Amino acid sequence: MNRTYALIGAAVATALLTACTTSMPTSAELDKLTQDIMARSFRAEGQAKLDRLSPDEDNRLCAESDQTGVALDPKVAQAIEARNLATIQPPTDGKFLGDWKQGEAIAQSGAGKTWTDKEGSVNGGNCYNCHQISKEELSYGTLGPSLYNYGKIRGVVNPGSAESKPIVEYTWGKLQNARAYNACSNMPRFGHKGILTEAQIKHVMALLLDPASPINK
Ligand code: HEC
Known part of the structure; x- marks a missing residue:
């Protein structure tokens, strides 16, 4: 040292x-x-690798815009969104929703991506760090919008129905790769960057969209 x-x-x-x-x-x-x-x-240890010192092109463009205070050219922003949108795949078995109880545990967990996290250990979503979700959890960050009543506000009565399809697909996409809908989103790209597994994303989807989830009561 x-x-x-x-x-x-x-x-x-x-x-x-x-x-x-x-x-x-x-x-x-x-x-x-x-x-x-x-x-x-810095040195590589646990889940924290040195590749973080070389941001990918999207992070580089967004950081440059942040530092200079010059907004991204709308064409550049659109290109970032388009290439991130292209990374999104539908669920392999066609099912978007898992179990909301497991989703709540994932949303609560801030584990992962630090040098004290061992290779291959399970990550959390850390959602409460930026979002209000259930009313029971009083400790949450406000960088992102409140997700309390997320499905209810959007009128999701049956997540498998044709009416709910657009919001179900959008939420899936947002969790897979938030830059697809907002070029310089501050939300982690959970699926794209391998932070959460497909099964974990389905559980979080259920937390947000299942009418049985306490957040939609
Ligand atoms: C580092 C902060 C951060 C974390 C962690 C985070 N988000 Fe976000 N999220 C945001 C921000 C900021 C926005 C709004 C801007 C945007 O859309 O990119 C957002 C937007 C969203 C939206 C879209 C809301 C809408 O009405 O369109 C959803 C859904 C969402 N987040 C879910 C989650 C879930 C679920 C998790 C955990 C798996 C999570 N977020 C973790 C920052 C975060």
């Missing part, structure tokens, strides 16, 4: 010295320096 900090310190000092004696470092040089510091500061 100390060696890492010493190396980072040396790298920063070199850059600053260079900046003082000659001209200011270019933005490309600073980017390279940041990359070097990041690469030395």
Whole structure:
């Protein structure tokens, strides 16, 4: 650890010295320096791998827009949505809904994707971190909209019916890959990024859409 900090310190000092004696470092040089510091500061462990240091094209475009404050060109946003939409597959057995009780447990669980999570251990959805869902759970984040009464508000009486098909398919798609409907969505791409399994997504679907789920009472 100390060696890492010493190396980072040396790298920063070199850059600053260079900046003082000659001209200011270019933005490309600073980017390279940041990359070097990041690469030395992190190591792959458990479920946290170093591929996170190299964002995919969609994350890169959205982060750039965030940092510069310049909104994405609508054509670029549409292209992001289109290529994410193309990743969405219907359920392999044609059934969209699982068991809402298991869905509630998945929504509650924040496990997964950190260096203390072992390879192959089961992840949670961490939904309450950003959404209100059941009324019983008083601790929730508000980055995303409230999902209380999600199915009821949308008039889902029978999730298998033709009338409910559009909302069932949209919800499935949103959970598979949130960028399909909102280019720079802050919601994790649960299916696309392999955070949740297909079975887990079905359970969460039931939590949101099953009329028997307490959130739709
Ligand atoms: C890091 C925060 C975050 C997490 C975790 C998260 N979401 Fe979201 N979610 C959002 C945001 C922000 C939106 C609204 C913007 C958007 O649509 O992308 C959203 C939108 C949604 C929508 C669409 C709502 C509508 O009315 O169209 C659904 C459904 C949803 N989330 C379900 C879930 C479920 C289920 C989970 C857990 C498996 C989850 N979210 C986890 C942030 C999150």
